[in-house]
Amino acid sequence: MISQINKFVNKFITENRLRLMPWLVRTSTLLILLLLGAFVFLDFEEINDLYLKYGIFILFVFFFVRNDINNYWQIRGLQHMYSEFKEINRVTEALRSTMNLENVLDMILHNLTRELNYERSFIFLTVDEKQKTVLRGEIGMGVLNEVLRQQVFDLDETTGIISRTAIEKKPFIIKDAKNDHRCEQQLVELLNLKEFATIPLIVRNNVLGVLVVVADGFTKQAITEEDLTLLEIFSNQSAIAIQNARFYERIERLSFSDELTGLYNHRYFQEKLREEYNKAKENNSSLSLIYFDIDDFKHYNDTFGHLEGDNIIRAIGIILHSMLEESACPARYGGEEFAVILPGKSKDETYELAEEIRKTVENYEFEYKKTSRTKNLTVSLGISSLSDEVKNHKDLIDVADNRLYTAKRSGKNKVVKG
Known part of the structure; x- marks a missing residue:
C-alpha cells in the first residue's frame, strides 16, 4: 500500500x-x-x-x-x-525485521518520537481478562510501564476516548484534553495530556489496540487531519507487526507450554528437570519435586462432562500460577497429573508448600460446586528431593510418583514425603 x-x-x-x-x-x-x-x-x-x-x-x-x-x-x-x-x-x-513483541513496541514508540517528531506516545493493547476483552496500557513515554499497565478500559464507549477509538475503529484528535468530556480525566492527569490523537491498531477489521500520540509541546504545532492520514497508515503497518509478533510468540510458547493451563508441558519439564538436577549437583544445592494428580478425576469428568473437566484442570493451573515463586517450574505432566520443580528448596520446605497446594485445591470454588452438592475436589501429592539419594533426574520423578500412589492407597487428599 x-x-x-x-x-x-x-x-x-x-x-x-x-x-x-x-x-x-x-x-x-x-x-x-x-x-x-x-x-x-x-x-x-x-x-x-x-x-x-x-x-x-x-x-x-x-x-x-x-x-x-x-x-x-x-x-x-x-x-x-x-x-x-x-x-x-x-x-x-x-x-518487519523482528518478531519480538517488546522490540516491535519499542520501535513503534521510537519512530513516532524520533522520526515523526511527536513529543510522546503510548500503546494500549487488547488482552483477555476474566473472560472478556479489555484495553490495557502496555508501553509509553513519560510514565512507568508498570503504572501504565494498571490502566485497563472495558470496550465500552462510556469509558472514554481510548475505548471509543477501538469500538468505532476510527481516529480522533483531542485539542483540549482537560475540557473534553470524551477523555478519562484520571488518564489525562497520569499521562499529562493536552493535545493528542488516538488511532486504532487494526488488522483485517480486528482491533489489536490503540495508539496515542501527543503533539509537540515545544513547537506548539497542532495535529492536523493530514497528520492523521499519515498516522493511520503508520498504525496499520504497526498493527501488522504487532499481530505477527504475537502470533510468533504464541507458536513459540506452545512449543514449551500447555495450552489449556498455561503451565509448562511434559517435554519442557523433562528438559528443565535434567538441567536443574545437573546444576544442583554441580553447586551442591537443594532441589525438590512435587508430583500430584486430581483424586477421582474420571468421576468428575463423567458426571459433569469433559468441558467441566477442562475447567477443573484449567483452575489447577491458575492455583499453581498464583502460589508459586518465579524460580519454580510448574508443569502439566499429562492428563490430570501435575509436577512442580523447586530449585533451592529442601524437603521440609517442599512439604509445607505441597500442603498449601492441597488445602487450596480442597477449598477452591470450582464452577461445578455452584450447582452440585458433590464433595470437594482434592489432590494427592508425593514429593522427592536430592536428600533421597537419587542417582539421576529420573529417580526424582520415580520417587515422587511412588509416594503419590502411597497417598492414594492411604485415603487420598494427603501429602507423602517419605
Missing part, C-alpha cells in the same frame, strides 16, 4: 517538475513577460488612461502571484507528504 502511494506522489512531482523551480526566479521571469504582454495589449487596445493601464496590470499580477503561491504551497505539502511516506516505508521495513 505504502509503495503504491510513494509511486503516485513521486510520479506527480516528476510530471510537475516545472513547478518545483525556485519560486522567486520563476516568478520574476514570468512577471517581466506579463508586464511586456500587458502593455502591448493595452497599447493595442488604445487605452490611454495610465491609472486604468496600471490597474489592469496589477490585477493580472495579483491573480498570477496568488495562483503561484497556492501552487508553491501545494507542492511543498506534497513534498513533505512524500518524505513522510518514505519515512513510514522505511520504518515498516524495520518493524
